[in-house]
Amino acid sequence: MREPLDPDMFADCRPVSSVPIRIGDKWTGKIIICLRDGPRRFTELLVPLRGITPKVLTASLRAMERDGFVTRTAYDEIPPRVEYELTPLGRSLLTPMAVACEWNRTHLPALTSARAAYDAS
Amino acid sequence: MREPLDPDMFADCRPVSSVPIRIGDKWTGKIIICLRDGPRRFTELLVPLRGITPKVLTASLRAMERDGFVTRTAYDEIPPRVEYELTPLGRSLLTPMAVACEWNRTHLPALTSARAAYDAS
DNA sequence: CAGTATCCGAAACGATACTG
DNA sequence: CAGTATCGTTTCGGATACTG
Numbered sequence: 001m002r003e004p005l006d007p008d009m010f011a012d013c014r015p016v017s018s019v020p021i022r023i024g025d026k027w028t029g030k031i032i033i034c035l036r037d038g039p040r041r042f043t044e045l046l047v048p049l050r051g052i053t054p055k056v057l058t059a060s061l062r063a064m065e066r067d068g069f070v071t072r073t074a075y076d077e078i079p080p081r082v083e084y085e086l087t088p089l090g091r092s093l094l095t096p097m098a099v100a101c102e103w104n105r106t107h108l109p110a111l112t113s114a115r116a117a118y119d120a121s
Numbered sequence: 122m123r124e125p126l127d128p129d130m131f132a133d134c135r136p137v138s139s140v141p142i143r144i145g146d147k148w149t150g151k152i153i154i155c156l157r158d159g160p161r162r163f164t165e166l167l168v169p170l171r172g173i174t175p176k177v178l179t180a181s182l183r184a185m186e187r188d189g190f191v192t193r194t195a196y197d198e199i200p201p202r203v204e205y206e207l208t209p210l211g212r213s214l215l216t217p218m219a220v221a222c223e224w225n226r227t228h229l230p231a232l233t234s235a236r237a238a239y240d241a242s
Numbered sequence: 243c244a245g246t247a248t249c250c251g252a253a254a255c256g257a258t259a260c261t262g
Numbered sequence: 263c264a265g266t267a268t269c270g271t272t273t274c275g276g277a278t279a280c281t282g
Contacts, residue, residue: 002159005169009154024145026275038123042244048126054245056275068235079243080282089231092224099220103213110210114189147255163264174256175265200263201262 023093027052027060028069032086032093035070039085069093144214148173148181149190153207153214156191160206190214 023029027049034045045057052060061084064070069090075081144150148170155166166178173181182205185191190211196202 005155005161005165007168007171009169034126040126044126047128050128051276053276053278055247055277058245059275066236066239067232068239074244077243080245082244089228089235092228096217096220096224099217103217107210107213111188114210115187118187118189172256174258176257176267177255179265180254195264198263201265203264 023097025060027056028064029097031057031060031064032069032090032097035084035086035090036094039073039083042082042084045084064090144218146181148177149185150218152178152181152185153190153211153218156205156207156211157215160194160204163203163205166205185211 023032030049031045034040034048042054042057042061046052046054049057061070061072065072067089068087070084070086073083073085075083144153151170152166155161155169163175163178163182167173167175170178182191182193186193188210189208191205191207194204194206196204
């Protein structure tokens with residue numbers, strides 16, 4: 001017999017993407033990948049993040065800084081230079097993200113065709 | 122030298138949680154965990170999913186059905202009985218989710234204290 | 243260069259009540 | 263039991279313009 005579900009099974013989960021990790025929003029995961037090879041500047045990040053606005057990029061980077069995923073280093077130069085870099089904690093996210101990407105690579109076609117079949121009916 | 126970022130590096134990524142997988146919303150991951158041990162009924166799911174409303178649970182299950190993650194089986198009885206069950210595709214999500222949970226288990230304390238430090242300053 | 247300031251629309255989520 | 267129907271709030275992200 002199947003056990004009944006434990007009513008408290010999610011007691012230690014904070015709301016929104018606690019499990020899985022809080023990288024479920026639109027940009028955080030991509031930013032982490034952009035920073036994989038070393039520090040990057042604000043404008044440098046804008047390019048591959050097609051269509052992100054400066055406001056949203058700032059907000060994302062602030063949130064990631066708060067979570068301890070990135071550091072922000074401002075150099076006192078003219079023109080200004082700011083570099084964002086992954087912390088070890090931020091870098092540790094690359095493992096689960098790689099697994100998720102691998103899932104996508106192998107299973108996304110199945111999901112897509114499931115959707116098509118559902119929408120057709 | 123670090124390479125410049127490829128402007129097209131996310132060309133094959135659909136918006137919102139494509140990589141990582143579309144389990145970044147508030148409930149999908151938890152529902153999958155609830156269905157891990159076998160089929161469950163609608164009301165049975167409501168219990169551990171503290172505070173979810175029937176409307177939101179229905180919407181989540183419909184989306185998961187559309188993505189091919191769960192099947193919905195209605196039995197012609199009175200009172201009505203409906204069971205939701207993971208498909209093999211849905212079950213395949215347990216692997217990346219376990220990795221994400223493991224990340225949480227080991228690194229969430231670091232994130233939490235990073236937040237506290239940031240908010241204190 | 244590296245952001246801020248304002249405004250806006252869409253989507254997610256929740257509260258409450260009702261039904262075959 | 264397994265939903266649906268309405269309504270309201272909050273959050274997210276985008277558009278556009280401006281600044282030290």
